[in-house]
């Protein structure tokens with residue numbers, strides 16, 4: 331049986347919650363959207379949440395709501411999912427790629443300051459694999475230059491940093507509810523913030539730039555004040571999200587148990603990424619490093635273990651080479667680590683038997 335690198339976990343009570351909403355008066359942009367926004371934002375200790383159709387839409391709303399526009403630069407890590415940088419491009423701005431740390435693949439906070447120019451509009455960090463980035467240092471830099479600090483937390487819902495949730499540090503955090511992520515709504519995402527203006531702007535942005543509350547039953551008139559999109563999420567997706575969120579804490583624990591097993595039982599040739607002692611890791615991914623990565627990838631796939639690679643440095647994609655003139659040499663650490671990384675299966679519904687099987691196969695094939 332094929333073991334994927336990640337997998338959603340939908341059970342009967344999730345299904346019932348969705349059915350109940352489908353049979354109610356609202357199937358989109360109704361009360362469940364508000365409920366889900368409140369639940370997620372209070373879970374991560376922010377004042378406001380704006381639920382949208384994907385994590386990518388949430389990143390785009392983030393860029394829009396802080397006013398990123400053509401001519402601006404936004405600092406992003408070299409190793410992340412393409413959407414982190416793409417959201418900058420959606421607003422006509424330029425992503426500036428910052429190198430990562432070789433043992434964690436998190437943005438190298440010591441290299442961020444050198445990239446700041448008069449055109450810099452924001453700093454975006456990614457909690458790669460589910461490990462919180464260097465929040466205190468990044469907050470310090472953001473404050474020094476009066477820049478918003480945004481965290482693409484699509485991997486890290488459920489993590490903590492120095493016992494704190496992200497809200498203590500980042501102006502804005504973004505989550506994805508794609509089926510491979512911590513909890514799912516099928517497709518979906520959310521932006522969380524303490525700034526009521528960012529919340530308001532994002533809510534309008536997800537609804538064509540129309541300022542009126544979609545649930546208002548007063549007059550027929552409305553105004554479109556800025557160009558927005560249809561980035562709305564449905565009520566039945568939020569019903570699924572609510573049901574999923576109630577299980578998140580136990581799922582984070584399960585992910586950590588699996589990671590502990592890997593840490594203790596993988597052979598010495600396999601080098602997992604480093605983990606700081608002051609964090610609770612959300613373990614969206616369990617990433618190993620091997621000098622035989624390509625061979626290991628092929629042989630593990632052959633035995634039905636769905637390993638994957640997260641990610642090629644974003645600026646090496648043809649789109650960025652062609653449109654931003656990026657090329658090899660830009661972020662040497664990222665380029666050095668990329669050929670060695672491999673994500674092995676980790677997800678809450680994975681059985682102990684599957685965890686042992688993956689461990690045995692990796693150890694056997696790594697020899």
Ligand SMILES: *Cc1c(COP(=O)(O)O)cnc(C)c1O
Nearest residue numbers: 384385386411413484506507508
């Ligand atoms: C998944 C992911 C996204 C995009 O989320 P979608 O919901 O798939 O649009 C953005 N950034 C990172 C780091 C991700 O892992």
